[in-house]
Amino acid sequence: NSKQRLLCLKMVEMILVDVIRPGPESYANGGSKGRGNRNVASSSMARKALEMAGDLSDDKIVNVRLNVGRMFGNVINALSLEDLEYVIIILESQIEEEVTQYNGGDRDVLYFAKRSIYSAKERLNIAAVSVN
Numbered sequence: 001n002s003k004q005r006l007l008c009l010k011m012v013e014m015i016l017v018d019v020i021r022p023g024p025e026s027y028a029n030g031g032s033k034g035r036g037n038r039n040v041a042s043s044s045m046a047r048k049a050l051e052m053a054g055d056l057s058d059d060k061i062v063n064v065r066l067n068v069g070r071m072f073g074n075v076i077n078a079l080s081l082e083d084l085e086y087v088i089i090i091l092e093s094q095i096e097e098e099v100t101q102y103n104g105g106d107r108d109v110l111y112f113a114k115r116s117i118y119s120a121k122e123r124l125n126i127a128a129v130s131v132n
Contacts, residue, residue, distance in 0.1 A: 002061040009056060009064070009071045012049045016075040019045075046083055054090040058097055062106045068094065069112030076119045081127055084120045091117045 057068045072087050079087065091113045098105035098113070 002059075002064055005056055005059060005061070005064045006067055009053055009067050012053045013071045013074055014083060015049050017078045018047060035054065037109040042104060043080060043083075047086070050079075050083060050086055050090075054086075057090055065094065065098070066106065066109045066112050069109065069114075069116050073116035073119055074122055076116065078121075081124060084124055088117055088120050091120075 053068055053071060056064055059065050061070075069091060072091060076084065076087075095110060095113050095117075098109050
């Protein structure tokens with residue numbers, strides 16, 4: 001049921017923002033200050049959570065699809081640069097699929113996906129500038 005899938009997205013958001021924040025060493029590379037060092041286990045957990053959310057990007061329910069983009073936008077600053085690239089791929093794929101829908105897809109789905117892609121790319125650009 002769609003309420004369970006929406007709850008899943010909310011749980012993924014909570015896990016990524018409240019549990020798996022990048023550590024201070026990532027802050028210099030465009031990350032946000034977190035509660036400690038991000039290790040391989042938490043990085044793996046973050047990727048699994050992102051994959052779970054990504055699986056919902058082509059859900060049959062519009063409200064679920066738009067909340068995928070919204071949720072990704074809410075967690076941009078909690079993601080590693082590698083995870084940001086993964087999110088961009090998922091959202092670009094979502095947009096490609098959405099525009100093939102009747103009447104060009106749902107405008108809210110497209111809005112949240114595009115906004116999240118913009119935010120992710122902006123953060124990647126900031127990280128690239130601070131490295132150079």
